Amino acid sequence: MPVTAIALIGNPNSGKSSLFNILAGTRQKVGNYPGVTVDVKSAKFNLKSGETVTLLDMPGLYSMYPTGREERLVVDTLLHAGTGNCPDAIVYTVDASLLESQLLLFTQLIDLGFPLLLVVNMIDELEKRDLAIDLDVLRSRLGVPVLAVSSRTGENIDELKHAILDLVEKKQVHPKPFYTVPSDQINNVRYVFFDTEVGNEYFRLLQMHHADRQDKLSENQNTRLKELQDQETFQLLPAQVDETMDRAEKIKRLLAFAIVRGKGKRFDSNWFDRVLTHNYAGPVIFAAIMLFTFQAIFAWATYPMDWIEGAFAWLSGELTTILPHGWFSSLITDGLLAGLSGVMVFIPQIAILFFLITILEEVGYMARAVYLFDRLLQRVGMNGRSVVALISGGACAIPAIMSARTIENWKERLITIMVTPFISCSARIPVFALLIAFVVPYERVWWIFNSQGLAFAGLYVLGVVAALTSAYVFKRILKSRDASFLLMELPTYRWPDWTNVWVQVRTKVGTFVTEAGKIIILMSLILWALASFGPKAKMLAAEQEAQLESTQLGLTDSEAGDLLASKKIEASYAGHIGKVIEPVIRPLGYDWKIGIALITAFAAREVFVGSMATIYSVGSEDNSLRIREQMAKVIDPQTGKPIFTQATALSLILFFLLAMQCMSTLAVVYKETGTWKWPVIQFTFMTVLAYVVSFATYQLMS
Amino acid sequence: MLADFSVSRLHQRLLSMGFTPGSVIRVLRRLPMNGNLYVEIAGRSLALRFVEAEKITVNVS
Numbered sequence: 001m002p003v004t005a006i007a008l009i010g011n012p013n014s015g016k017s018s019l020f021n022i023l024a025g026t027r028q029k030v031g032n033y034p035g036v037t038v039d040v041k042s043a044k045f046n047l048k049s050g051e052t053v054t055l056l057d058m059p060g061l062y063s064m065y066p067t068g069r070e071e072r073l074v075v076d077t078l079l080h081a082g083t084g085n086c087p088d089a090i091v092y093t094v095d096a097s098l099l100e101s102q103l104l105l106f107t108q109l110i111d112l113g114f115p116l117l118l119v120v121n122m123i124d125e126l127e128k129r130d131l132a133i134d135l136d137v138l139r140s141r142l143g144v145p146v147l148a149v150s151s152r153t154g155e156n157i158d159e160l161k162h163a164i165l166d167l168v169e170k171k172q173v174h175p176k177p178f179y180t181v182p183s184d185q186i187n188n189v190r191y192v193f194f195d196t197e198v199g200n201e202y203f204r205l206l207q208m209h210h211a212d213r214q215d216k217l218s219e220n221q222n223t224r225l226k227e228l229q230d231q232e233t234f235q236l237l238p239a240q241v242d243e244t245m246d247r248a249e250k251i252k253r254l255l256a257f258a259i260v261r262g263k264g265k266r267f268d269s270n271w272f273d274r275v276l277t278h279n280y281a282g283p284v285i286f287a288a289i290m291l292f293t294f295q296a297i298f299a300w301a302t303y304p305m306d307w308i309e310g311a312f313a314w315l316s317g318e319l320t321t322i323l324p325h326g327w328f329s330s331l332i333t334d335g336l337l338a339g340l341s342g343v344m345v346f347i348p349q350i351a352i353l354f355f356l357i358t359i360l361e362e363v364g365y366m367a368r369a370v371y372l373f374d375r376l377l378q379r380v381g382m383n384g385r386s387v388v389a390l391i392s393g394g395a396c397a398i399p400a401i402m403s404a405r406t407i408e409n410w411k412e413r414l415i416t417i418m419v420t421p422f423i424s425c426s427a428r429i430p431v432f433a434l435l436i437a438f439v440v441p442y443e444r445v446w447w448i449f450n451s452q453g454l455a456f457a458g459l460y461v462l463g464v465v466a467a468l469t470s471a472y473v474f475k476r477i478l479k480s481r482d483a484s485f486l487l488m489e490l491p492t493y494r495w496p497d498w499t500n501v502w503v504q505v506r507t508k509v510g511t512f513v514t515e516a517g518k519i520i521i522l523m524s525l526i527l528w529a530l531a532s533f534g535p536k537a538k539m540l541a542a543e544q545e546a547q548l549e550s551t552q553l554g555l556t557d558s559e560a561g562d563l564l565a566s567k568k569i570e571a572s573y574a575g576h577i578g579k580v581i582e583p584v585i586r587p588l589g590y591d592w593k594i595g596i597a598l599i600t601a602f603a604a605r606e607v608f609v610g611s612m613a614t615i616y617s618v619g620s621e622d623n624s625l626r627i628r629e630q631m632a633k634v635i636d637p638q639t640g641k642p643i644f645t646q647a648t649a650l651s652l653i654l655f656f657l658l659a660m661q662c663m664s665t666l667a668v669v670y671k672e673t674g675t676w677k678w679p680v681i682q683f684t685f686m687t688v689l690a691y692v693v694s695f696a697t698y699q700l701m702s
Numbered sequence: 703m704l705a706d707f708s709v710s711r712l713h714q715r716l717l718s719m720g721f722t723p724g725s726v727i728r729v730l731r732r733l734p735m736n737g738n739l740y741v742e743i744a745g746r747s748l749a750l751r752f753v754e755a756e757k758i759t760v761n762v763s
Contacts, residue, residue, distance in 0.1 A: 063718030101720035101744040240714055248722040279734050371749040375737050384738075384749075486738060487715055487754055490747040 003052045004168050007087035009074065009109070011102045012060030013491040014093045015121040017041075018151035020057040021499035023161070039507075040073075040085075053168055056087060064108045064206055065240045067485070068408045072213065078112065079206060089115040089167050096120045096148065097129055097492075099259065103251045104244065106142075107178040111202040115171040116144045117163055124150040125492075130261070137258040143174045151497070179247050181205060188234045192217075192224045209236055272493055273368065282372050289365075293356045294394060294460070297349050297426075304348035312341035330532060331525075339524025342604055343517040346396070349426040351509050353395035358504040361388070362496035367488065374486050380468050381475025382419075383412040384486055390416070390467065392508075393423030394460075397665045398515050399508040401672055411480035415471050417672060418682050421665050422467035424460050424657065427605040431656050432459055434609050437628055438649030463657055470685070516604070516664035523603030523663060527574065531600075531614070534572035542571035565614055569596065588655065588691070589648035589698040593634075602661050647701035651694040659690035712757055720744045727760060 010016040024043035041057040058077070059070035066072045080086045090109055094102040099120070109116060120133060138146045147163050149156040181189070181201055193204045195218075211217050211225055228234035275281055316333040323329035360366050366388060374384025385407045392400035400420050407413040424432075436452050443451040533539070546567040550560035569575055578596035585595050597611035609627070616630040634643045660666065666679040673679075720743050721727075731740040736752040 063714075065714050065718060067715045067718075098745050101746050104718065104720075237714060241717060244714075244717040245722055248717075248720075273731065273740070277731055277740060367749070371738055371740060372733070374749075374751065375733065378751075483712070485712065485715065485754070486749060486751045487712070487719065488749055489719070490740065490749050492747070 003054060004089070005054045005056060005085065005087045006089050006091060006164065006168065007056045007058050007077075008091050008093060009058050009105070010060060010093035011062055011095070011098075011105065013489055014060065014095045014098075014102055015151050016060060016093045017057060017500055018497040019093055019119065019121060019149070019160075020055065021497065021503065022151055022154070022157055023164075024055060024057075047165070047168070051168070056085070061105065063105050063244065064112075065209065065244070069405070075206075075210065076213065078109075078114075079203070079210060087114070089117070089171055091117045091119055091164060091167070093119045093121045096123050096126050096133060097131065099133065100251060100255055103255075104247055107247050107251065108202075110142070110144070110174045111177040111179055111200075112206070113173055113200050113203065115167055115173050117167045118142065118144055118146045119160065120146065120148040121151055123148040123155060124153050132260040134258050134260060137254075141254050141258070142178075143176070145172075152495075177202060178250065179243060182242075184233070185239065188228055191228065192221050195220070208234070209240065273490075276365065277368050277371060282368070286369055286372065289360070290391070293353065293391075296356065297352050297395075300352055301348040305345050308345050308348070309341065312337055312344070327532065331528065334532070335525045335528030336521065338528070338610065339521035339603075342524060342607060342610075343513060343520050345606075346426050346512070347509055349429075350395045350399075350512050351505055353426075354392070354399070354505045354508040355501065357388070357392060357395075358501045359496050361504075362494070362501060364491040364493045367490045370488065371486075371490060377471075378484070380471040381412065381415045381478070382471055383407050383409060383416070383484065385488075386412065386416040389420050390423055390464070393420040393425060393467075395508075396425050396427075396512050396516065397421040397423070397662065398668045399511045401665065401668050402511065404672070409480065409482045409484045411475075411478050411482065412484060414478065414673065414678065415474045417669055418474055418678065418685075419467040419471045421660060421662065421682070421686065422463050422470065422658065424463040425605075425662075427662070428656055430606045430609045431601075432456060432653060434612070434627065435649045435653050438632075438644050439646055439653065459653065459657060466658060466689075470689070515668055516662075519664040519667060520604045524607070527600045527603060527607070530574040530577070531569050531572050531596075534568075534575065538571040539568060542567040566616065569615055574599065587698070588694045589643075589645075589651045589702065591643055594643075594648075594652070598655075601656075602663065604664070605656060605661050608656070645702065647698050650701065651698040654697055655690045655694040657690075658686060658693055660686035712754060716754075716758070719748060720746055721758065726763075727758075 008016050008020050020041060020043075024041070040059070043055045045053045045055065047053060058074045061068075061071040061074050064075055064078070066075050077085050077087075092106050092109060094106070106116070106118060118138065120135070120138075123133075126132060133148065135146050135148055145163055145166070147156060147160055149160050151157075177200075179202070185205060186201060189201050189204045189208065192208060199207075207217065208225055211222065217225065225234070276285060316337050319333055319337070320329055323332065357366075360369075369387050370384035372384075373387050377384055377386050386404065388406070389400045389404045392403055397420050400423075401417050404413050404416040404420070407416060436455055440451050440455045445451055445454060534542075543564065546560070546564040549555075550563055555563065574596050575592070577599055578592040581595045581599070582590075582592040585598065590598070593615045594612075596615055597608045600611040601608040612631065613627050616627060616634065631644045632642065635641065660683045666683060669679040669682060670676055725743055728742045729739055730742055730747070732738070739750050739752065739755050741748055741750065741755075
């Protein structure tokens with residue numbers, strides 16, 4: 001049976017995704033078209049007739065003459081170029097209040113000869129604006145089925161489903177074009193395409209406009225097109241402008257009959273903006289929202305994180321008793337489960353942050369933040385749209401880097417990708433939490449704050465400063481040909497669509513689990529092997545030494561076990577590597593033990609805490625406080641002074657703040673930029689910077 | 703009232719977002735020191751940079 005593909009198309013903010021969510025429910029899948037990093041959501045339906053219908057949610061676009069990457073994908077798809085996903089029919093959504101500006105693309109789709117259904121969405125908001133739409137006028141003038149719905153209140157959704165079935169069945173095409181292609185353009189089209197019969201004239205005209213991006217034209221056709229362009233009888237931009245203006249004029253005339261305006265006052269949705277985008281109040285409110293957001297992560301994520309850690313500890317304990325004692329049991333509990341737990345424990349923080357970010361996006365606030373900070377970010381080579389990536393970086397750099405796709409200018413997008421990992425992500429929090437007590441003693445500041453909390457906030461600020469400064473450096477080095485745009489829509493403030501929020505959070509967390517998860521678990525296994533095995537003789541010697549010391553000191557079983565683990569890791573391959581790199585990290589104030597922990601942190605930063613616990617033999621009781629006590633006691637054999645001074649701890653914190661210690665991020669940067677060049681530069685740049693800053697800090701403070 | 707704008711890639715983008723000659727533009731807000739503008743055209747709110755706005759010729763009413 002044939003598969004019919006129906007695409008949902010419309011301008012951005014026309015409520016397209018909400019409509020898709022209602023129709024598709026939970027059966028939707030987010031997919032990537034080959035070769036392009038644009039997400040297209042799809043859902044499959046099996047009809048009673050046995051026919052299968054695929055519903056596609058395409059990225060929003062304004063016209064068939066696109067300027068952005070996502071928009072181009074849609075245009076390429078509609079013109080059959082390469083992707084092979086060209087829909088058989090189109091459901092076009094418009095925001096009822098913005099009919100005049102959102103119909104432009106619709107009239108282009110009419111002329112391309114697609115079977116169409118026009119869905120006037122958000123009909124419930126018309127009343128507030130004291131408007132009414134005469135659907136019959138639209139139907140007769142446009143010659144297509146028209147339906148008014150509200151994705152918010154659910155009004156007419158059943159009718160919509162019927163109308164879509166009707167569309168699938170009849171595939172009714174509009175009888176005559178909306179826009180009459182001028183005769184000189186028709187001549188041009190006939191001149192280029194006299195040898196084929198593909199599509200109608202408007203379709204071929206568009207193929208001529210997009211000839212540079214598509215391999216649809218034959219060699220001869222291309223030569224003839226070039227000829228026309230050289231003779232200046234076919235010029236792209238003026239032709240596009242004329243067409244758009246003609247369409248706009250016609251739409252305006254049509255709507256003069258279809259829209260009934262009431263006498264009431266215009267609904268002013270911009271009331272909020274007097275405050276939210278105010279020159280001075282705007283940034284202050286933004287800072288307050290961010291403060292609340294990150295506070296919420298700390299406050300809410302602790303409980304689920306404790307449960308997850310508890311569950312894994314319990315599972316690991318159970319397995320140790322069930323499985324026969326030996327390397328296999330250790331592989332499962334210390335290698336696999338430890339890695340899995342390291343991935344899972346971040347889900348609460350990441351989910352909460354993306355939940356809040358998605359709400360900010362859904363209500364329309366994020367666009368205002370873009371508007372406010374575009375100037376500042378432009379100065380350092382980024383775009384206002386980088387705001388979303390930079391904030392998301394506070395959860396996890398991986399989905400954050402992916403969200404930079406909305407930036408059309410390549411240089412601005414690249415810089416955003418390069419500097420986003422400087423923003424302190426959730427994996428740095430446990431490391432900072434462990435070390436901060438060595439740097440700042442706990443004190444109350446102005447009654448409500450405490451010194452360590454303030455230092456924490458300071459670290460976040462420092463991350464932002466590092467990101468902006470290095471962005472400026474990249475701006476100076478990189479050259480760019482592309483023009484940079486801001487021009488973007490500020491959508492009307494709306495209540496969030498909770499299905500959308502849910503889908504977004506699920507997708508973002510999913511990306512983290514799949515992209516970061518597999519690498520973290522793999523690294524966890526490798527590190528387990530490095531830490532568990534070593535040269536045979538040395539490992540044996542370490543075991544005997546541990547046993548001897550335990551009996552001499554009269555240690556309890558669990559203490560003896562911790563001591564054994566600590567001795568073994570020293571004799572293991574990981575211990576050897578730690579000792580090899582010691583000369584390199586000595587100037588930063590670290591010994592070989594910190595070296596081991598640093599190496600393990602390259603899998604994921606938070607692994608540092610667990611490694612420190614093992615190395616300082618508090619393994620069985622995973623508790624920051626105990627690790628800290630243990631760390632404070634450590635004496636440097638060379639100098640006879642404690643290793644963990646203020647200088648060492650601060651140097652370590654700064655190293656973690658600046659260094660690129662996340663394999664998963666590098667892998668994603670490779671995917672997004674398509675070359676190893678950028679992840680290599682990023683790794684080198686960040687790690688060298690971290691080294692230099694930590695070196696300077698340690699040397700100045702000690 | 704929008705009168706004209708110079709031809710560029712920005713041109714096509716402005717057009718597809720509703721900036722057609724003859725439409726009424728309202729400047730709702732602007733950021734200081736030639737900062738971004740917040741305008742309304744055909745019921746749609748848009749943000750644009752000062753340099754982008756400079757390409758648009760308007761008749762003030």
